[in-house]
Amino acid sequence: MLDLAFSEPAPRVISGAREEWELVIGMEVHAQVASQSKLFSGASTTFGAEPNSNVSLVDAAMPGMLPVINEFCVEQAVRTGLGLRAAINLFSQFDRKNYFYPDLPQGYQISQLYHPLVGEGEVLVDLAPGIGRRVRVERIHLEQDAGKSIHDMDPNLSFVDLNRTGVALMEIVSRPDIRSPEEAAAYIAKLRQIMRYLGTCDGNMQNGSLRADVTVSVCRPGAYDRYRESGDFSHLGTRCEIKNMNSMRFIQAAIEYEARRQIALIEDGGKVVQETRLYDPDRGETRSMRSKEEAQDYRYFPCPDLLPLEIEQEWVDAIAASLPELPDARKARFVRDFGMTEYDAGVLSAEVESAAFFEAVAAGRDGKQAAHWGINELFGRLNREGLEIGASPVSAAQLGGVLDLMASGEISGKIAKDLFEILWAEGGDPAEIVAARGMRQVTDSGAIEAAVYEIIAANPAQVEKARANPKVAGWFVGQVMKATGGKANPQAVNAVVLARLGIED
């Protein structure tokens, strides 16, 4: 695996009323495993189904029902771990986290506290070309999602939808290595990108496939480095956890608010209390949910219905061998093989589908040209129209055809844009369209000579100007292009214009 060189940025510094402060952020990301069925039952995980239609006897915690581990979900978590360059624990175990809530039918969530499936890994968070943050991942464990309580359908009653109950989640726990709200967003974006490459999580934040609990604390400059050197958390400030956010915007706003709240509190002589908080997007603020003292006692203990999860190294190796090229490697390869900028490589490799599309376009062609067309024409247009790459009206083969016609000199860049519009609106084969609609560019010097002659003859004043100032020659080129409907080869026109005007090239 080849990574691009990068340097880590300085942390975000916030100026309080009296002092400067740095942010320290850790994240627990809950990523829904891309799987047809739940972690411990065969019920479907389809989003948006009728309430309580994706519920098995196990999910509803009927008496005597028992969980059975879904091997595919374990495989997906292992894939994710490998994608984050993490240690895979061949021995792991499920524990019960006990608490009462109507959308938790068993009265406990099956999770992995003591022996998680995946150990330490890392995520390289891209911030700008050449700038990145290496965020350490502490662990990834598998756990069950809860159902949904609905309190606003009836003034007196609450309703429960168990469709989500038991859906497999990967909880990805980072170390407190994130240093600004923007980095927090970029961290989630990078996790999302990697998991989408791996196919282990669809990353759909709106549907709740990706949610984050964010831990925020503030410290004086230098304190964080002392923590990193010593591993001693006492160098850091008291942290607050903001629970369950599923929007990048809210995450950033919540961190920003929470950091400023803590700074103001400390500077006013107060103390940050370790607690769980909720972000209220309507008011743009966080508020206390429960303090450390009020924290529930989850009475964790090993789930006696499940044997320890023991997996074979050979199985892990086989999964490792099946991993696709991941975003960092792909980006580095794009830079290396296609000579494109890191920025362009980043854009093109952002999504696994767009990267594949680009690769199909670039195969056997000029990589820079393919990148230019991919980013500026296709992605720009898709963005404007709000389309995903999968819904692009222009296929990779069609776009490649356009590039081929340009490379062979059959059409100019300008015509190519027109051709792209035709392909976008009507479809068809690029070469056939060019032939059928007479779009082939004019390289016939006779025809160009005639056109140049006409323009020069009609504009004596401009000719004088051009002879005094050769830059004006470009005006003649533009006129000729206009007169030929853009079909003239611009280089050829330029040469004839300069010769006719007697300007040295």
Added chain:
Amino acid sequence: MSAETRAEIAGLGIAAARDAMRGGGLSPVELTEACLAEAEAAAPLNAWVHLTPEIARDEAARAADRMAAGDAPAMCGIPIGIKDLFCTEGVPSQAASRILQGFRPPYESTVTAQLRGQGAVMLGKLNMDEFAMGSSNETSVYGPAINPWRATGETRALTPGGSSGGSAAAVAAGSCLGATGTDTGGSIRQPAAFAGIVGLKPTYGRCSRWGIVAFASSLDQAGPMTRDVRDAAIMLGAMAGHDPRDSTSADLPVPDYEAALQQGVRGKRIGIPAEYRMEGMPEEIGALWAQGAEWLRAAGAEVVEVSLPHTRYALPAYYVIAPAEASSNLARYDGVRYGHRATLKAGEGIHEMYARTRAEGFGAEVQRRVMLGAYVLSAGYYDAYYKRAQKVRRLIARDFETVFAAGVDALLTPATPSAAFGLGDMAEADPVQMYLNDVFTVTVNLAGLPAISVPAGLDGRGLPLGLQLIGQPWGEGPLLALARSVEEAAQFVSKPEKWW
């Protein structure tokens, strides 16, 4: 059919009834009718909490058809009772608790499905301690089952033991040929001993737990309760087997246990664990134990003294682990989806609903264990109680492993520290007094081993006493052969005098 004939038919063993039916001398319908009549007549014993005569007649008719077609597995046409802990499709399954009032599962437990799939006839559901927590059947929402046995010349009601007290009473009273039980700390073996029948707790993982209301998942195991050892072998064969729906169920072949009875005893080495000689143990129990050892020696076994040094920690460890798991397993009974839900007053919310539902739905013993379990798992106590108990559990398992590794085939112990006691006798006692009933049985659950209780004699008051044999993991076959030998030597043919 005269009452005597009826009782005689219903009093047949599984093997005898099977052979009679295969020979054409008896029909499943006749046998079922006899049992149903006996079960109804046994109402004063309060063993049956829900009879299912329609299902029984239907299943008997189908068993008759199967027999006629020559497709008659061993349990075909055999009327049995099902402990209320087993979920039976469409039939009330309440674990003898108020909190499951009105619950009729839309599914059938694996064990009962296997039994009924092999042609066994379900007569109904049997009484038990609430959620299998108890040793006297007195914690049942249905009131206690009553032991068909009475002390000579007395009429005082005695406990059939627990938690499978209804199963023991029903089998001993001759109202079914066999019954399912479950054993978490002795709940099959202790009632079997109190009622003078055979009770087998298989190796943990031998029978599927799917569809059995969970008490303590790492200890619970279903097993047969029958009138003799051969019947236990036959019934276990129908109950055992791998179930992919239970992750703790073992993927091992199920041997022919009835054939295993032929194995005999000669050359086997039987261990007598010194630590089971409890202080204050009634002399009769000690004498019977010695007699049991003598019987086995006479049959050709070698009897040796062995040591299980961590035995005395077993009961405390059990009463940490079992309540811990129970506190979590019983969290699902919250009034949200099924069973009892407390009526709320205006303005009350989910917390009141939980608290009142569970206060109304669970009896005192269940509440005690749920609180005990929550306590030992709570922050700050987990290491001192739960974790330490798990360590003890491993040491106890190692004690057995060491003895087996030294060439011991099985262990012989008393099944219970006393014969059946009177209902209400423990009402004023410290709950720990009741827990002491499990002193000989819990080690086996902690170690996951198979063990069987065999009726071996009567005490001075004419009440049955049992001996327990503990076998090696998955060694139910050799264990049954040893039990058969004890049974033969004991010649235990006594039956309770019919007073009901």
